[in-house]
Amino acid sequence: MSIPLEKASTLVAAGDVRNRDWYIDKLFHSFMFICGISAVIFVLGIFVFVFKEGSGFIIHQLDWAEFFLSPKWRPTSAIQASYGTLAMVAGTAAVTLISMAVALPFSFGAAIFIAEFARGKTREWLKVVIELLAAIPSVVWGFIGLMIMNPLIIDIFDVPIGLNVLNSGIILGLMAAPIITSIAEDAFKAVPDTYREAAEALGATKWQVIYKVVLPAAKNGLLSAALLGVGRAFGETMAVLMASGHALTIPGSVFDSIRALTATIAAELGETPVGSDHYQALFAIGIFLFSITFIINMTADLIVRGIKNQ
Amino acid sequence: MNQTATHTSTRFQAEPINLKNIQVQKLFMILFGLMAAVLVIPVILIIFTLLQKGGSAISWEFLTTFPSNGMTAGGILPALLGTVWLVAISLLASVPLGVAAAIYLSEYAPQDHWLTRVINLATINLAGVPSIVHALFGLGAFVAFFHLGTSILAASLTLAVMTLPVVIVASWESLQSVPFAFREACWNMGATRWQTIWHVVLPNALTGILTGIILQVSRAAGETAPIMFTGAAFFLPFLPSSVMDQTMALALHLFTISTQVPGVPEQIPFGVALVLFGIVLIINTCSIWLRMYLRSKKKW
Numbered sequence: 001m002s003i004p005l006e007k008a009s010t011l012v013a014a015g016d017v018r019n020r021d022w023y024i025d026k027l028f029h030s031f032m033f034i035c036g037i038s039a040v041i042f043v044l045g046i047f048v049f050v051f052k053e054g055s056g057f058i059i060h061q062l063d064w065a066e067f068f069l070s071p072k073w074r075p076t077s078a079i080q081a082s083y084g085t086l087a088m089v090a091g092t093a094a095v096t097l098i099s100m101a102v103a104l105p106f107s108f109g110a111a112i113f114i115a116e117f118a119r120g121k122t123r124e125w126l127k128v129v130i131e132l133l134a135a136i137p138s139v140v141w142g143f144i145g146l147m148i149m150n151p152l153i154i155d156i157f158d159v160p161i162g163l164n165v166l167n168s169g170i171i172l173g174l175m176a177a178p179i180i181t182s183i184a185e186d187a188f189k190a191v192p193d194t195y196r197e198a199a200e201a202l203g204a205t206k207w208q209v210i211y212k213v214v215l216p217a218a219k220n221g222l223l224s225a226a227l228l229g230v231g232r233a234f235g236e237t238m239a240v241l242m243a244s245g246h247a248l249t250i251p252g253s254v255f256d257s258i259r260a261l262t263a264t265i266a267a268e269l270g271e272t273p274v275g276s277d278h279y280q281a282l283f284a285i286g287i288f289l290f291s292i293t294f295i296i297n298m299t300a301d302l303i304v305r306g307i308k309n310q
Numbered sequence: 311m312n313q314t315a316t317h318t319s320t321r322f323q324a325e326p327i328n329l330k331n332i333q334v335q336k337l338f339m340i341l342f343g344l345m346a347a348v349l350v351i352p353v354i355l356i357i358f359t360l361l362q363k364g365g366s367a368i369s370w371e372f373l374t375t376f377p378s379n380g381m382t383a384g385g386i387l388p389a390l391l392g393t394v395w396l397v398a399i400s401l402l403a404s405v406p407l408g409v410a411a412a413i414y415l416s417e418y419a420p421q422d423h424w425l426t427r428v429i430n431l432a433t434i435n436l437a438g439v440p441s442i443v444h445a446l447f448g449l450g451a452f453v454a455f456f457h458l459g460t461s462i463l464a465a466s467l468t469l470a471v472m473t474l475p476v477v478i479v480a481s482w483e484s485l486q487s488v489p490f491a492f493r494e495a496c497w498n499m500g501a502t503r504w505q506t507i508w509h510v511v512l513p514n515a516l517t518g519i520l521t522g523i524i525l526q527v528s529r530a531a532g533e534t535a536p537i538m539f540t541g542a543a544f545f546l547p548f549l550p551s552s553v554m555d556q557t558m559a560l561a562l563h564l565f566t567i568s569t570q571v572p573g574v575p576e577q578i579p580f581g582v583a584l585v586l587f588g589i590v591l592i593i594n595t596c597s598i599w600l601r602m603y604l605r606s607k608k609k610w
Contacts, residue, residue: 021502032411033414037425039433046471049447050443053454110345112342129350136587140564142565144356237441237535242565262442266442269538283450286442
């Protein structure tokens with residue numbers, strides 16, 4: 001086997017000398033590639049391992065209708081154990097809804113202010129403080145819900161328990177707000193300045209520019225910001241465990257205590273024997289959580305990619 | 311002179327509709343400013359409340375003694391040291407991996423290739439996986455499958471997987487901010503890709519990468535769910551002696567004493583929350599300061 005003359009000449013022309021440096025370069029290239037695909041390996045790994053632990057339950061035990069439609073989660077009942085997640089799904093949904101009602105207006109408002117109105121130092125400081133809001137650990141948020149928001153809600157609304165949908169919704173809203181703000185701000189920044197200049201040249205005020213030009217142009221980015229916020233609120237564990245009251249009911253009002261899907265795993269996993277039905281059922285909830293966030297993230301990415309392709 | 315005179319005489323006169331528009335604009339600016347303020351106020355309130363209620367608990371003794379009386383008195387030494395252990399080992403695992411992954415994505419990966427897109431999607435998804443699912447993964451993979459047991463190592467690796475996207479994204483951004491011309495200049499001198507990366511790209515991106523690592527520390531220090539079942543314990547009367555031991559952790563300790571243990575005097579959990587938030591706050595301030603310093607130093 002000899003190298004075809006044509007190829008050999010191009011190799012020489014390109015200065016392809018296979019010396020030590022060349023091999024070092026190849027070595028590092030391979031190493032970086034292996035590290036590069038680590039994220040893919042871990043995502044697959046998460047799916048495989050969580051599925052592996054939960055699969056026995058899903059294949060042999062799981063009654064799909066019961067899992068999704070029954071509000072009765074009685075995994076430890078000796079007579080008839082039942083594994084219905086409806087109440088938890090409803091609880092998670094209620095908290096996520098309230099958190100978005102809190103987070104979306106303020107995040108979008110703050111993003112508009114930072115991207116379009118604020119200048120210089122104000123802008124810098126706002127961004128720094130909102131970053132700090134994102135840095136507060138979820139267990140500290142939960143603690144605030146427990147110790148500060150709880151008595152506050154009892155006092156203001158005159159209800160017996162302050163650990164409820166409202167409490168955890170506000171907490172999760174504040175937790176999701178920095179992420180939504182920062183992605184929404186990116187979406188505003190991605191709108192070309194020429195759009196704004198064209199509108200301003202026609203005599204539009206800043207608000208008219210924002211309302212008529214910037215907002216429509218950034219709407220996909222805002223949608224994906226909202227989706228990622230939902231994903232964040234939906235998957236939050238410690239804060240919602242501590243601030244929601246952890247009661248297995250389908251909420252009828254914002255003052256009802258609920259139990260979230262994530263919180264159920266966190267509260268019960270430590271006390272279940274490894275490999276038991278209960279243990280596997282908790283992993284089944286994990287698969288459910290993983291699938292939902294996977295779909296949310298993929299959709300958000302598709303929407304963002306849609307913008308880039310336009 | 312004449313020109314100026316004409317110019318002033320036909321000056322633009324604001325009509326009622328213009329005045330109204332300007333007022334509407336001002337109104338919205340104030341509205342959005344207030345909305346931004348709503349996000350700022352909780353930070354200030356939280357810092358203030360934690361300082362006020364937990365400040366009295368903080369003392370040298372609080373930081374350097376063991377909890378006593380069933381965790382209703384005493385200090386937080388094992389939790390504090392445990393958090394340092396967990397963060398340090400998770401750093402050892404995630405920083406080399408994350409930075410290398412970022413180098414691959416930024417320097418080697420072909421643009422618009424399906425694999426590059428898959429890697430990007432995986433990174434986004436890894437960042438979006440709920441923390442409790444990371445805990446399930448850590449339990450299934452590190453604790454059970456790799457037989458690490460509930461140990462510092464298993465918990466740290468779980469944290470490392472969880473914070474990997476933070477390192478990858480921050481390092482990638484900082485590598486991308488090194489101008490492409492630097493690389494071209496280097497390649498033209500006959501340097502290989504790796505020589506270019508090692509001698510030119512990495513030194514210029516180092517501070518930015520450091521910012522990402524600092525953020526990872528702050529994230530890892532505050533996480534509770536991923537370490538709950540993989541290596542952190544509610545209470546241990548001794549300090550861990552190896553990475554195969556269990557450990558206490560600050561975040562889990564806060565959860566334990568505020569929900570699981572009755573009769574804890576109020577200032578102790580507030581003190582723990584203050585220490586935890588204080589650590590995160592200091593780390594983040596360092597990161598922000600570093601970023602501002604970097605921006606002022608930038609020569610291109």
